[in-house]
Amino acid sequence: xxxxxxxxxxxxxxxxxxxxxxxxxxxxxxxxxxxxxxxxxxxxxxxxxxxxxxxxxxxxxxxxxxxxxxxxxxxxxxxxxxxxxxxxxxxxxxxxxxxxxxxxxxxxxxxxxxxxx
Amino acid sequence: xxxxxxxxxxxxxxxxxxxxxxxxxxxxxxxxxxxxxxxxxxxxxxxxxxxxxxxxxxxxxxxxxxxxxxxxxxxxxxxxxxxxxxxxxxxxxxxxxxxxxxxxxxxxxxxxxxx
Numbered sequence: 328x329x330x331x332x333x334x335x336x337x338x339x340x341x342x343x344x345x346x347x348x349x350x351x352x353x354x355x356x357x358x359x360x361x362x363x364x365x366x367x368x369x370x371x372x373x374x375x376x377x378x379x380x381x382x383x384x385x386x387x388x389x390x391x392x393x394x395x396x397x398x399x400x401x402x403x404x405x406x407x408x409x410x411x412x413x414x415x416x417x418x419x420x421x422x423x424x425x426x427x428x429x430x431x432x433x434x435x436x437x438x439x440x441x442x443x444x
Numbered sequence: 445x446x447x448x449x450x451x452x453x454x455x456x457x458x459x460x461x462x463x464x465x466x467x468x469x470x471x472x473x474x475x476x477x478x479x480x481x482x483x484x485x486x487x488x489x490x491x492x493x494x495x496x497x498x499x500x501x502x503x504x505x506x507x508x509x510x511x512x513x514x515x516x517x518x519x520x521x522x523x524x525x526x527x528x529x530x531x532x533x534x535x536x537x538x539x540x541x542x543x544x545x546x547x548x549x550x551x552x553x554x555x556x557x558x559x
Contacts, residue, residue, distance in 0.1 A: 331486075362547050370532055372550035418487070422547075431500075432477075432536075432548050434487040 330354065331421050331435035338440050340409045347394070348404040348438045350419030359423045361402040362432065363393065366416040375417075378402060409442045416440075447471040450535050450551035457525065458559055465520040465554045467535030475541040476518040477548065478510060481532040493518060494541040525558045532556075 332351045340346035352361065363375040378386045378393045386393040394403040406413055419435040448469045457463050467476065478490040492500035493512040507529075509521040518535055532555050536548035 360547075364547075364550075370534075370553035370555065372534060372536070372548075374547050374549070377547060420547075431489055431492065433489075436484075436486050 330433045331419055333419055333435035333438050335438045336436070338438055339443060340406075340440065341443050342411060343408055345405060345407045346409055346440065348406070348417050348419075348440065350402045350404065350435060352400050352402060352419075352421050354400075354421065354423055356423045359421055361393070361395070362420040362422065363391070363402075363404045364418045364420060364434075365413075366418060366437070368415070372418070376404070406440075411442050411444060414440060414442045447549050448535055448537055448551035450533075450554050452554060453552065454555050454557075456557045456559060457522070459525060459527075461525075462521070462523040464522065465533055465535075465556075467518040467520075467551055469516055469535075469537040469549070469551075471537060471549060473537035473539055473549070474515055475538045476512060476515075477536045477538075478518065478520055479534040479536065481534055481553070483531075487534065491520075492541060499541060522556075525556075527558050530556055530558045 330353050334349055359380045361378045365373045365375055376386050376388045376391045376393050378395045385395050390407045392405045416437045416439050418437045420432050422432050451466045474495050476493045479487045480490055481487050489502050490504045491510045496512045507524050511519040532553045534553045535551045538548045
């Protein structure tokens with residue numbers, strides 16, 4: 328069964344506007360972590376933001392924020408004030424507890440974001 | 445400059461060749477990973493090493509052979525590959541396998557083309 332689902336293969340956003348990238352996940356483990364990574368054309372996976380399953384507040388890192396809706400099992404990434412350099416692939420990932428998945432990081436299919444000038 | 449360095453960045457090899465991918469980290473991490481990223485597919489975890497011991501092998505064909513001589517270095521030895529093995533191979537490290545909040549630090553990857 329798919330653990331991480333990103334339903335948007337590609338997204339376009341105008342420069343300086345905000346964009347939301349969707350991510351839903353599936354787990355029965357009460358303890359897990361959710362991550363977003365950015366992958367530019369160079370190939371490197373760049374860590375953006377983390378949300379723990381027990382965190383009460385949504386995570387924020389600069390222009391990135393994570394809209395965590397636990398009951399809906401969604402962890403959408405919001406990028407504010409988009410910049411041309413934000414054009415890249417974005418991956419949502421989940422890490423369950425060691426006893427369930429060995430603490431492995433499991434990735435979604437990715438969303439390709441293109442920022443228009 | 446990433447904390448995880450992968451070499452080479454690009455590799456073209458024939459199906460009868462033998463080559464090796466190298467990954468190096470000096471972050472003091474105890475766990476290292478190999479992922480395969482094919483076009484239009486999610487990243488696939490291939491191998492997991494913790495303190496130089498392999499803790500997971502996700503049904504990877506034997507033509508891929510990992511080696512972890514110490515906690516800072518990880519190799520992926522390749523032999524008699526198939527064209528469908530062409531992909532981006534990413535190395536990552538983390539503080540521990542299965543530790544709580546920490547994510548992974550990734551290298552820039554080796555883009556492999558099998559001809």
